[in-house]
Every structure is written in structure tokens, then in C-alpha cells.
Amino acid sequence: MDIPDISSGVGVLDKAAVILGALASGPATLAELVAATGLAQPTAHRLALALERHRLVGRDLQGRFVLGPRLGELSAAAGEDSLLAAAGPVLTSLRDSTGESAQLFRRQGETRICVAAAERTAGLRDTVPVGTALPMKAGSAAQVLLAWEEPERFYQALQGARFTATALSGVRRRGWAQSIGEREPGMASVSAPVRGPSHRVVAAITVTGPVQRLTRHPGSRLAQAAVNAADRLTRALSHP
Structure with missing residues (x-):
């Protein structure tokens, strides 16, 4: 998928937004998240886990990353x-x-x-x-x-x-x-x-x-x- 350039100048925030944008298309494994965002695997993994702690990202029954319940709230x-x-x-x-x-x-x-x-x-x-x-x-x-x-x-x-x-x-x-x-x-x-x-x-x-x-x-x-x-x-x- 094409990720729009919406840079705010705050790198970590921009990368987190890219991850959430990618997950809007549906569940993704870590490898799929890396491919969709263009982020390095360690970076994508670290940010996805951090977003999960804040319930902005969750997991489905297959362990794939999905948008979390906090977004719905x-x-x-x-x-x-x-x-x-x-x-x-x-x-x-x-x-x-x-x-x-x-x-x-x-x-x-x-x-x-x-x-x-x-x-x-x-x-x-x-x-x-x-x-x-x-x-x-x-x-x-x-x-x-x-x-x-x-x-x-x-x-x-x-x-x-x-x-x-x-x-x-x-x-x-x-x-x-x-x-x-x-x-x-x-x-x-x-x-x-x-x-x-x-x-x-x-x-x-x-x-x-x-x-x-x-x-x-x-x-x-x-x-x-x-x-x-x-x-x-x-x-x-x-x-x-």
C-alpha cells in the first residue's frame, strides 16, 4: 500500500501513525506490517508493542496485529x-x-x-x-x-x-x-x-x-x- 507523506516532524509519532494507517486495511503479521509501512522490522515491532500497551493496537486469534479497542472508544x-x-x-x-x-x-x-x-x-x-x-x-x-x-x-x-x-x-x-x-x-x-x-x-x-x-x-x-x-x-x- 502507498503511505501518504504526512510528516509532522516528530519521527516516532509519524511512524506510529503509519502503523495505525496500515492496520486500517486489516490484520497484519509483523512481516506484513514491515512490508506495508517500509519500517525496519525492529522499529515496527517495538512501536507495535508500545501501541498495544496503550490498547491502540490489539491481536486477533491468529496473533496478527489489528487496530485496538482504544481507537473505538x-x-x-x-x-x-x-x-x-x-x-x-x-x-x-x-x-x-x-x-x-x-x-x-x-x-x-x-x-x-x-x-x-x-x-x-x-x-x-x-x-x-x-x-x-x-x-x-x-x-x-x-x-x-x-x-x-x-x-x-x-x-x-x-x-x-x-x-x-x-x-x-x-x-x-x-x-x-x-x-x-x-x-x-x-x-x-x-x-x-x-x-x-x-x-x-x-x-x-x-x-x-x-x-x-x-x-x-x-x-x-x-x-x-x-x-x-x-x-x-x-x-x-x-x-x-
Whole structure:
């Protein structure tokens, strides 16, 4: 690949930027990284390891270098205002079309935070108040926020979780998750991923209600609505 000349005059920073730019094309072994960047092997290896320490670079299951989770977190933080600005109308539309409460969750360390919500306008309200922190061990939103996580964090987060790696594989395949009494007895939910410009999952949009209304198979009724709402937010982030 051709590396553009964007020299800043700070050599080590320029070389680190070249490595990140090369990894934007996909996973790379050390040899492939050297070939793509033109850096000497010791330099490429040293910088890649340093970037890995800062979580700007990670590894896939084959041990190849990949872009790290910190980049997604920084991207999500940069896009937070546009995400929240677009979330209100989307959540209101989702609530109105399903008749159920709708929330937007973002991951923060080992918890997920409700950053926006639309309550039901009548009857029993099942929403989670904005600002509520919930564990990443249960619930359809937690499944969505973990399903596309990098391998190391993925398997660490599964320890003590109410769902399994097999379940999260199903989430990746379907593009949505459902939960029946997983976090709270008698409650059910369906969630879908919201993606940032880099295609990384930055949030989960969720429809929540009692099992007696959502049934034991909430996805059959609500998955398409949740996915459509998540896609609207994804498009809003891609074209702010």
C-alpha cells in the first residue's frame, strides 16, 4: 500500500501513525506490517508493542496485529454529541412503533450506561432511567456490546456472565440479541448494535418490557424494529 507523506516532524509519532494507517486495511503479521509501512522490522515491532500497551493496537486469534479497542472508544467519545442528538427521535419512534420502552446503552468499563431513553406514554413504565449503570454480565444490551469485542476482552467479560460464547456467536450471526429474565425476573428485552464510522459497535439500542407482553420469544416480534432503529443511528453517525 502507498503511505501518504504526512510528516509532522516528530519521527516516532509519524511512524506510529503509519502503523495505525496500515492496520486500517486489516490484520497484519509483523512481516506484513514491515512490508506495508517500509519500517525496519525492529522499529515496527517495538512501536507495535508500545501501541498495544496503550490498547491502540490489539491481536486477533491468529496473533496478527489489528487496530485496538482504544481507537473505538476515542471514536465513540468524539461522536457522543452526534449520537445523543440523533438518539431522541429514533428512540421515540421505536417506542411508538413497538409500544414498549426504548433505551440507548454505551459501555463504560465493566458497566453499561443508559445514555438516552423513551418511556411508554401510558400504563406501566419499564424504562431504565438515564444515567443508570448496569452490569455487563446480563441483558441483551450487554450481549450486543460484547459480541463484537476483541478476543481478549471478549473472553474476560464472559467470566460470570449469564450468557455464553455460543450465545454471542448467535448474536453476531443474527445481528441482534434477546434476553428473557436474564437481568431481572419477569423482564425481557431485544437489542441491536449501533456502529460508528469505523464500523465498530459504539452503543446498543434496546426495547424493554415485561415477559407477559414481549413473550418468551421477544425477538420474533421486536428484532426488526430494533435493528431498523439501530441502523438509523448508525447512518446518523456516518453522515452527521
